[in-house]
Amino acid sequence: MESGATKTRYEPQIYPGKDETSERRRKLWDKRRRLAKYREISDDDITRLLGHRAVGALYPSVHPPLEELIEPYDPIKNLVVPTPGARAGDRIRFVQFADSFWHPPIAPHGRLRLYFNRLRGIDVVAYSGRCILEMRERDLEAAMKMLMETEIFNPARTALKGITIHGHSLRLDEDGLMFDARRRYVLDKETGEVVYIKDQMGKVLDNPVPVGRPLSEEECRKLDLAYTWDTHPFKSRTEVLEIISRTAKLRVLAGFNPDLLTEEM
Numbered sequence: 001m002e003s004g005a006t007k008t009r010y011e012p013q014i015y016p017g018k019d020e021t022s023e024r025r026r027k028l029w030d031k032r033r034r035l036a037k038y039r040e041i042s043d044d045d046i047t048r049l050l051g052h053r054a055v056g057a058l059y060p061s062v063h064p065p066l067e068e069l070i071e072p073y074d075p076i077k078n079l080v081v082p083t084p085g086a087r088a089g090d091r092i093r094f095v096q097f098a099d100s101f102w103h104p105p106i107a108p109h110g111r112l113r114l115y116f117n118r119l120r121g122i123d124v125v126a127y128s129g130r131c132i133l134e135m136r137e138r139d140l141e142a143a144m145k146m147l148m149e150t151e152i153f154n155p156a157r158t159a160l161k162g163i164t165i166h167g168h169s170l171r172l173d174e175d176g177l178m179f180d181a182r183r184r185y186v187l188d189k190e191t192g193e194v195v196y197i198k199d200q201m202g203k204v205l206d207n208p209v210p211v212g213r214p215l216s217e218e219e220c221r222k223l224d225l226a227y228t229w230d231t232h233p234f235k236s237r238t239e240v241l242e243i244i245s246r247t248a249k250l251r252v253l254a255g256f257n258p259d260l261l262t263e264e265m
Contacts, residue, residue, distance in 0.1 A: 021227055029110075035146065041211060043141065049144075050140070050160075051162070060090075083136060083139045084139060086136050086139075090138055090139070092134050093134070095132075097158060098129055098158070098159045098161045099130070099157065101129065101170050103157065103217075104154060104158055104224070105151055105152050105153065107226060108128070111126065114152070127165075130161065154223070156176055159178050160199075161184070183198070185197065185211075187214070193211070194210070194212065194213070
Protein backbone atom coordinates (compact mmCIF):
# COMPACT_ATOMS: atom_id res chain seq x y z
CA MET A 1 0.00 0.00 0.00
CA GLU A 2 1.20 3.55 -0.74
CA SER A 3 0.39 6.71 1.15
CA GLY A 4 2.11 9.73 -0.41
CA ALA A 5 5.85 9.04 -0.41
CA THR A 6 5.67 6.28 2.21
CA LYS A 7 5.11 2.60 1.54
CA THR A 8 3.56 0.24 4.06
CA ARG A 9 4.04 -3.50 3.73
CA TYR A 10 0.96 -5.51 4.65
CA GLU A 11 1.61 -7.83 7.57
CA PRO A 12 -1.07 -10.51 8.10
CA GLN A 13 -2.51 -10.69 11.59
CA ILE A 14 -2.46 -14.45 12.10
CA TYR A 15 -3.68 -14.69 15.70
CA PRO A 16 -3.63 -12.42 18.78
CA GLY A 17 -2.20 -13.15 22.22
CA LYS A 18 1.19 -13.49 23.93
CA ASP A 19 0.86 -16.87 25.67
CA GLU A 20 2.26 -20.22 24.51
CA THR A 21 -1.04 -21.40 23.05
CA SER A 22 -1.40 -18.25 20.95
CA GLU A 23 2.13 -18.68 19.66
CA ARG A 24 1.41 -22.32 18.81
CA ARG A 25 -1.61 -21.26 16.75
CA ARG A 26 0.36 -18.54 14.97
CA LYS A 27 3.01 -21.05 13.94
CA LEU A 28 0.53 -23.55 12.50
CA TRP A 29 -1.50 -20.95 10.61
CA ASP A 30 1.37 -18.89 9.20
CA LYS A 31 2.44 -20.37 5.86
CA ARG A 32 5.75 -18.51 6.09
CA ARG A 33 6.82 -20.68 9.04
CA ARG A 34 8.04 -24.22 8.47
CA LEU A 35 6.52 -27.09 10.43
CA ALA A 36 8.94 -29.43 12.20
CA LYS A 37 9.37 -32.76 10.41
CA TYR A 38 8.95 -35.79 12.70
CA ARG A 39 8.93 -38.74 10.31
CA GLU A 40 9.11 -39.77 6.67
CA ILE A 41 6.40 -41.64 4.76
CA SER A 42 6.93 -42.69 1.16
CA ASP A 43 4.74 -41.47 -1.69
CA ASP A 44 3.59 -45.03 -2.38
CA ASP A 45 2.56 -45.52 1.26
CA ILE A 46 0.56 -42.28 1.17
CA THR A 47 -1.25 -43.55 -1.94
CA ARG A 48 -1.99 -46.81 -0.11
CA LEU A 49 -3.36 -45.02 2.96
CA LEU A 50 -5.66 -42.80 0.90
CA GLY A 51 -7.01 -45.80 -1.01
CA HIS A 52 -8.19 -43.84 -4.07
CA ARG A 53 -5.99 -45.44 -6.71
CA ALA A 54 -3.52 -48.31 -7.05
CA VAL A 55 0.16 -47.52 -6.55
CA GLY A 56 1.69 -46.67 -9.92
CA ALA A 57 -1.66 -46.16 -11.66
CA LEU A 58 -2.32 -43.08 -13.74
CA TYR A 59 -4.33 -40.24 -12.26
CA PRO A 60 -7.93 -40.47 -13.56
CA SER A 61 -9.14 -37.18 -15.03
CA VAL A 62 -12.50 -35.42 -15.17
CA HIS A 63 -11.58 -33.02 -17.98
CA PRO A 64 -8.73 -32.55 -20.49
CA PRO A 65 -5.60 -30.63 -19.42
CA LEU A 66 -6.21 -26.89 -19.25
CA GLU A 67 -3.81 -26.30 -22.17
CA GLU A 68 -6.11 -28.37 -24.39
CA LEU A 69 -9.36 -26.66 -23.42
CA ILE A 70 -10.78 -23.93 -25.60
CA GLU A 71 -12.73 -21.57 -23.36
CA PRO A 72 -13.97 -17.99 -23.53
CA TYR A 73 -11.50 -15.34 -22.43
CA ASP A 74 -11.48 -14.80 -18.69
CA PRO A 75 -8.98 -12.33 -17.15
CA ILE A 76 -9.13 -14.14 -13.81
CA LYS A 77 -7.52 -17.20 -15.39
CA ASN A 78 -4.50 -15.07 -16.20
CA LEU A 79 -4.22 -13.98 -12.58
CA VAL A 80 -4.73 -17.31 -10.78
CA VAL A 81 -2.05 -19.92 -11.36
CA PRO A 82 -3.67 -23.41 -11.51
CA THR A 83 -2.44 -26.13 -9.22
CA PRO A 84 -0.72 -29.14 -10.87
CA GLY A 85 -3.86 -31.23 -10.37
CA ALA A 86 -6.16 -28.61 -11.87
CA ARG A 87 -3.79 -28.10 -14.79
CA ALA A 88 -3.84 -31.86 -15.53
CA GLY A 89 -7.60 -32.27 -15.05
CA ASP A 90 -7.44 -34.61 -12.04
CA ARG A 91 -10.60 -35.75 -10.31
CA ILE A 92 -11.44 -34.51 -6.80
CA ARG A 93 -10.45 -36.89 -3.96
CA PHE A 94 -10.56 -36.54 -0.19
CA VAL A 95 -8.83 -37.32 3.08
CA GLN A 96 -10.44 -37.18 6.51
CA PHE A 97 -8.46 -36.79 9.72
CA ALA A 98 -9.89 -37.41 13.17
CA ASP A 99 -8.31 -35.62 16.14
CA SER A 100 -8.46 -36.98 19.67
CA PHE A 101 -9.94 -35.01 22.53
CA TRP A 102 -6.82 -35.80 24.58
CA HIS A 103 -4.10 -33.30 23.66
CA PRO A 104 -3.96 -33.69 19.87
CA PRO A 105 -1.32 -31.68 17.96
CA ILE A 106 -4.13 -29.98 16.04
CA ALA A 107 -7.93 -29.90 16.20
CA PRO A 108 -10.66 -29.70 13.52
CA HIS A 109 -11.11 -25.94 13.94
CA GLY A 110 -7.34 -25.54 13.68
CA ARG A 111 -7.18 -27.70 10.58
CA LEU A 112 -9.57 -25.35 8.80
CA ARG A 113 -7.29 -22.37 9.33
CA LEU A 114 -4.16 -24.36 8.51
CA TYR A 115 -5.68 -25.72 5.29
CA PHE A 116 -6.90 -22.32 4.11
CA ASN A 117 -3.58 -20.63 4.92
CA ARG A 118 -1.18 -23.27 3.61
CA LEU A 119 -3.01 -25.03 0.75
CA ARG A 120 -4.70 -24.00 -2.52
CA GLY A 121 -7.65 -25.34 -4.46
CA ILE A 122 -9.39 -26.91 -1.47
CA ASP A 123 -12.81 -27.57 0.00
CA VAL A 124 -13.08 -28.39 3.70
CA VAL A 125 -15.71 -29.19 6.31
CA ALA A 126 -15.08 -29.51 10.05
CA TYR A 127 -17.20 -31.52 12.45
CA SER A 128 -16.88 -32.05 16.20
CA GLY A 129 -13.80 -34.27 16.06
CA ARG A 130 -12.88 -34.60 12.41
CA CYS A 131 -12.18 -32.58 9.31
CA ILE A 132 -12.55 -33.59 5.66
CA LEU A 133 -10.31 -32.10 2.98
CA GLU A 134 -11.04 -32.29 -0.75
CA MET A 135 -8.50 -31.48 -3.47
CA ARG A 136 -7.39 -32.52 -6.93
CA GLU A 137 -5.85 -35.96 -6.53
CA ARG A 138 -2.16 -35.25 -7.11
CA ASP A 139 -2.43 -32.03 -5.08
CA LEU A 140 -3.94 -34.01 -2.22
CA GLU A 141 -1.13 -36.57 -2.27
CA ALA A 142 1.43 -33.75 -2.19
CA ALA A 143 -0.36 -32.10 0.76
CA MET A 144 -0.37 -35.41 2.65
CA LYS A 145 3.41 -35.18 3.10
CA MET A 146 2.92 -32.12 5.30
CA LEU A 147 -0.17 -33.50 7.03
CA MET A 148 1.47 -36.79 8.08
CA GLU A 149 5.20 -36.13 8.31
CA THR A 150 5.21 -33.01 10.47
CA GLU A 151 4.33 -31.95 14.00
CA ILE A 152 0.59 -31.75 13.27
CA PHE A 153 0.37 -35.57 13.13
CA ASN A 154 0.62 -37.73 16.25
CA PRO A 155 0.19 -41.43 15.34
CA ALA A 156 -1.63 -42.04 18.65
CA ARG A 157 -3.91 -38.98 18.72
CA THR A 158 -4.46 -38.31 14.99
CA ALA A 159 -5.98 -40.80 12.57
CA LEU A 160 -6.96 -41.27 8.94
CA LYS A 161 -10.65 -42.17 9.03
CA GLY A 162 -12.56 -41.90 5.80
CA ILE A 163 -15.61 -43.60 7.34
CA THR A 164 -16.80 -44.79 10.78
CA ILE A 165 -15.36 -41.94 12.82
CA HIS A 166 -17.86 -41.82 15.69
CA GLY A 167 -16.80 -42.62 19.23
CA HIS A 168 -13.16 -41.89 18.57
CA SER A 169 -12.32 -38.72 20.38
CA LEU A 170 -13.35 -39.20 24.01
CA ARG A 171 -11.35 -42.29 24.86
CA LEU A 172 -8.10 -44.08 24.11
CA ASP A 173 -7.71 -47.84 23.70
CA GLU A 174 -5.56 -50.14 25.84
CA ASP A 175 -2.40 -49.13 23.94
CA GLY A 176 -3.03 -45.41 24.35
CA LEU A 177 -4.14 -45.02 20.74
CA MET A 178 -7.26 -43.19 19.66
CA PHE A 179 -10.17 -45.63 19.57
CA ASP A 180 -11.08 -46.89 16.09
CA ALA A 181 -14.12 -49.10 15.55
CA ARG A 182 -12.62 -50.40 12.29
CA ARG A 183 -9.20 -51.10 13.82
CA ARG A 184 -7.28 -49.47 10.99
CA TYR A 185 -4.04 -49.23 12.95
CA VAL A 186 -2.25 -51.09 15.72
CA LEU A 187 0.75 -50.53 17.95
CA ASP A 188 3.73 -52.71 17.00
CA LYS A 189 5.12 -53.72 20.40
CA GLU A 190 8.52 -54.64 18.95
CA THR A 191 9.23 -51.38 17.10
CA GLY A 192 7.07 -49.09 19.23
CA GLU A 193 5.53 -47.63 16.07
CA VAL A 194 1.91 -47.29 15.00
CA VAL A 195 1.22 -49.37 11.88
CA TYR A 196 -1.76 -48.98 9.56
CA ILE A 197 -3.09 -52.37 8.48
CA LYS A 198 -6.07 -50.83 6.63
CA ASP A 199 -6.50 -47.72 4.49
CA GLN A 200 -8.69 -44.78 5.54
CA MET A 201 -11.78 -46.56 4.19
CA GLY A 202 -11.10 -49.69 6.27
CA LYS A 203 -9.84 -51.89 3.41
CA VAL A 204 -7.04 -54.30 4.38
CA LEU A 205 -3.64 -53.27 3.04
CA ASP A 206 -1.39 -55.81 1.33
CA ASN A 207 1.61 -53.95 2.76
CA PRO A 208 1.11 -52.46 6.26
CA VAL A 209 2.30 -48.86 6.58
CA PRO A 210 4.28 -47.73 9.67
CA VAL A 211 3.69 -44.07 10.55
CA GLY A 212 6.04 -43.56 13.51
CA ARG A 213 5.99 -43.70 17.29
CA PRO A 214 3.29 -42.16 19.48
CA LEU A 215 4.34 -38.90 21.09
CA SER A 216 4.92 -38.77 24.84
CA GLU A 217 2.49 -37.03 27.17
CA GLU A 218 4.98 -34.20 27.60
CA GLU A 219 5.21 -33.76 23.83
CA CYS A 220 1.42 -33.89 23.52
CA ARG A 221 0.96 -31.08 26.01
CA LYS A 222 3.69 -29.01 24.37
CA LEU A 223 2.06 -29.30 20.93
CA ASP A 224 -1.56 -28.86 22.05
CA LEU A 225 -3.22 -25.75 20.61
CA ALA A 226 -6.19 -25.80 22.98
CA TYR A 227 -6.66 -23.89 26.22
CA THR A 228 -7.01 -26.62 28.85
CA TRP A 229 -6.47 -26.75 32.60
CA ASP A 230 -3.19 -28.68 32.26
CA THR A 231 -1.64 -26.72 29.36
CA HIS A 232 -2.38 -23.00 29.30
CA PRO A 233 -5.70 -22.51 31.10
CA PHE A 234 -8.03 -19.59 31.28
CA LYS A 235 -7.47 -17.42 34.31
CA SER A 236 -10.51 -18.86 36.09
CA ARG A 237 -13.66 -20.87 35.64
CA THR A 238 -15.56 -17.60 36.00
CA GLU A 239 -13.83 -16.30 32.87
CA VAL A 240 -14.90 -19.38 30.92
CA LEU A 241 -18.53 -19.02 32.03
CA GLU A 242 -18.53 -15.32 31.19
CA ILE A 243 -17.25 -16.00 27.67
CA ILE A 244 -19.79 -18.78 27.08
CA SER A 245 -22.64 -16.60 28.39
CA ARG A 246 -21.57 -13.65 26.25
CA THR A 247 -21.35 -15.84 23.13
CA ALA A 248 -24.82 -17.28 23.73
CA LYS A 249 -26.30 -13.86 24.41
CA LEU A 250 -24.82 -12.33 21.25
CA ARG A 251 -26.03 -15.23 19.12
CA VAL A 252 -29.59 -14.91 20.43
CA LEU A 253 -29.77 -11.12 20.12
CA ALA A 254 -28.10 -11.00 16.71
CA GLY A 255 -30.42 -13.66 15.39
CA PHE A 256 -33.51 -11.98 16.83
CA ASN A 257 -32.73 -8.31 16.24
CA PRO A 258 -29.16 -7.11 15.47
CA ASP A 259 -30.17 -3.56 16.42
CA LEU A 260 -30.19 -4.67 20.05
CA LEU A 261 -26.41 -5.18 19.98
CA THR A 262 -24.31 -2.46 21.59
CA GLU A 263 -20.59 -1.80 21.84
CA GLU A 264 -20.67 -2.56 25.58
CA MET A 265 -21.68 -6.18 25.03
